Amino acid sequence: MKLKQLSVFLENKPGRLRELCALLADNGINMITISLADTEQFGILRLIVSDCEAAKTILEAKGFVAKITEVIAVEVNDEPGGLRDVLQVEDAAGISVEYMYAFTIKSGENAVLLFRFDDMDKAVVALKSAGFKVLDRVTLFQHSEN
Amino acid sequence: MSGFVVENRIRDKEESLSRPELTALQTSRLRKTVEQVQQIPFYKNKFAEAGIAPEMIQSLEDLQRLPFTTKADLREEYPLGMLAVDRKDIARYHGSSGTTGQPTMVAYTKNDLKTWANLCARFLTAGGLRPEHSVQIAFGYGLFTGGFGLHYGVEHVGASVIPAAAGNTSKQLMLMKDMQVDALVCTPSYALTISEFIIKNKIPRNALNLKYAHFGGEPWTEDMRARIEDEMGILCFNNYGLSEVIGPGVSGECAMRDGMHIAEDAFIVECINPKTLEPVAPGEEGELVFTSLSKEAMPIIRYRTRDIASLNPEPCACGRTTVRMSRITGRSDDMLIIKGVNIYPSQIEQALLRVEGTAPHYQIEVDRPDRKDIVSVKVEMTETSFSSSMKEMQELRERIDRAIQTVTGLRMNIELVSPSSLERFVGKARHVIDHRRKV
Numbered sequence: 324m325k326l327k328q329l330s331v332f333l334e335n336k337p338g339r340l341r342e343l344c345a346l347l348a349d350n351g352i353n354m355i356t357i358s359l360a361d362t363e364q365f366g367i368l369r370l371i372v373s374d375c376e377a378a379k380t381i382l383e384a385k386g387f388v389a390k391i392t393e394v395i396a397v398e399v400n401d402e403p404g405g406l407r408d409v410l411q412v413e414d415a416a417g418i419s420v421e422y423m424y425a426f427t428i429k430s431g432e433n434a435v436l437l438f439r440f441d442d443m444d445k446a447v448v449a450l451k452s453a454g455f456k457v458l459d460r461v462t463l464f465q466h467s468e469n
Numbered sequence: 470m471s472g473f474v475v476e477n478r479i480r481d482k483e484e485s486l487s488r489p490e491l492t493a494l495q496t497s498r499l500r501k502t503v504e505q506v507q508q509i510p511f512y513k514n515k516f517a518e519a520g521i522a523p524e525m526i527q528s529l530e531d532l533q534r535l536p537f538t539t540k541a542d543l544r545e546e547y548p549l550g551m552l553a554v555d556r557k558d559i560a561r562y563h564g565s566s567g568t569t570g571q572p573t574m575v576a577y578t579k580n581d582l583k584t585w586a587n588l589c590a591r592f593l594t595a596g597g598l599r600p601e602h603s604v605q606i607a608f609g610y611g612l613f614t615g616g617f618g619l620h621y622g623v624e625h626v627g628a629s630v631i632p633a634a635a636g637n638t639s640k641q642l643m644l645m646k647d648m649q650v651d652a653l654v655c656t657p658s659y660a661l662t663i664s665e666f667i668i669k670n671k672i673p674r675n676a677l678n679l680k681y682a683h684f685g686g687e688p689w690t691e692d693m694r695a696r697i698e699d700e701m702g703i704l705c706f707n708n709y710g711l712s713e714v715i716g717p718g719v720s721g722e723c724a725m726r727d728g729m730h731i732a733e734d735a736f737i738v739e740c741i742n743p744k745t746l747e748p749v750a751p752g753e754e755g756e757l758v759f760t761s762l763s764k765e766a767m768p769i770i771r772y773r774t775r776d777i778a779s780l781n782p783e784p785c786a787c788g789r790t791t792v793r794m795s796r797i798t799g800r801s802d803d804m805l806i807i808k809g810v811n812i813y814p815s816q817i818e819q820a821l822l823r824v825e826g827t828a829p830h831y832q833i834e835v836d837r838p839d840r841k842d843i844v845s846v847k848v849e850m851t852e853t854s855f856s857s858s859m860k861e862m863q864e865l866r867e868r869i870d871r872a873i874q875t876v877t878g879l880r881m882n883i884e885l886v887s888p889s890s891l892e893r894f895v896g897k898a899r900h901v902i903d904h905r906r907k908v
């Protein structure tokens with residue numbers, strides 16, 4: 324019930340992000356969503372793409388450092404309180420968020436929240452037993468391809 | 470670590486003379502050298518300026534009265550102003566590139582080449598080389614003295630040479646594997662590149678027969694030795710030399726690996742304070758100064774190497790009586806003065822070797838945009854140390870920051886860069902960009 328995320332190290336150098344996007348596009352890899360965490364010195368780019376392993380190979384061949392990490396995708400109604408409800412469940416289970424980001428799927432009705440928790444297995448169990456819709460890879464891509 | 474053990478073997482009786490015997494030999498050779506350099510207009514004038522006649526130099530103490538020779542002097546006498554013999558007697562020329570572009574040329578007679586090969590054979594023997602071994606030389610050949618110096622040294626021992634020259638790491642590994650090479654000769658920074666290649670390509674240790682290596686051509690550190698020995702499972706020996714003095718062969722480590730024995734029958738060494746030019750106490754760091762005692766083509770008097778090291782006159786457990794020099798800890802002209810603190814680039818490397826998740830590849834950039842020195846250090850992380858978590862990446866940066874601060878006492882801007890993104894060197898590494906010098 325976890326989703327593969329590609330993380331890429333971005334040096335503080337002009338043009339690296341553009342180079343990365345061009346590489347993925349040229350190789351027919353779709354970006355479902357993208358999130359950049361950055362400091363003055365460097366950035367960490369987190370991506371959900373159509374083919375994680377292929378993207379990693381392509382980027383590494385061009386000198387990028389990339390890693391595949393698991394995240395949890397939760398579908399919530401795109402209305403106030405969606406994130407709060409998830410966090411309440413995890414708080415109660417004693418799990419903390421390392422990072423998160425979100426995107427809206429094409430229908431525009433629902434939002435997908437992506438989380439990295441300190442205890443991923445426990446997080447999935449807690450969310451599912453609280454009745455949340457935890458997405459796996461297949462359903463997520465079906466949504467975005469609608 | 471390697472299971473390879475180097476049994477102590479001393480090649481020449483000159484390596485273990487008593488101090489009085491050595492002093493007598495050095496004195497007679499010094500007097501001869503002082504006579505010889507009268508053939509060189511540069512020295513003739515310098516001696517005259519200082520009011521010194523050759524016969525005034527009778528003992529080793531008198532050496533102190535002679536003028537120094539500097540790199541700038543050699544550059545002014547480019548190309549062959551320092552020859553003491555006729556050009557027709559020269560058998561080989563070499564040169565050193567220097568950082569400013571114009572090389573300085575050095576020359577050897579047939580006898581000089583013999584002397585040089587024997588000095589290299591000495592430290593190679595002390596560091597494990599036996600006639601039945603094969604040695605891969607991954608030094609640059611050409612004007613640089615490293616390649617040819619070691620080449621003839623290995624041959625002089627009676628061992629076999631594989632003159633691979635520098636570069637093309639995959640070919641180096643192919644040769645090392647297929648030829649079952651016993652020993653490697655290169656710069657320590659190139660050894661790191663080779664080790665990285667072995668790890669990356671998962672070459673199993675038993676595919677190679679490599680037992681030991683002799684590194685020279687640039688300063689390195691004890692931490693770097695530990696890392697290479699651990700990664701490659703070999704013993705690494707340090708040697709020292711510079712073309713202006715003769716090339717490699719000035720000094721090298723014995724099996725004790727506790728300092729490099731200087732060939733004192735061929736050179737007189739002094740260790741001076743680079744500012745006052747006065748000798749420093751034994752064991753104290755200073756600039757090394759060499760006077761040649763048995764060279765024909767280009768004898769040299771009190772050459773200021775700019776290399777910072779200390780001397781240890783204590784007898785060594787190996788039986789050699791010659792003075793030992795420490796590793797080069799810096800160059801008096803490479804030394805960076807940042808916010809009034811003396812920093813040698815090698816200190817950064819020393820710090821990085823202590824931090825897991827980084828490679829000992831770095832580049833220091835110094836600037837003074839607003840009358841205040843700003844130092845940035847680009848540090849390569851390893852593939853495995855990259856994390857999607859910002860917190861972990863910041864922690865890695867902080868560990869580097871702390872390690873550098875511990876070693877240098879200074880806070881620097883740490884910039885993490887991708888693995889293998891900084892320039893790799895097959896010869897001497899260049900680590901510093903100082904924008905302040907352009908002003």
Ligand SMILES: [Zn+2]
Nearest residue numbers: 723725785787
């Ligand atoms: Zn010794």
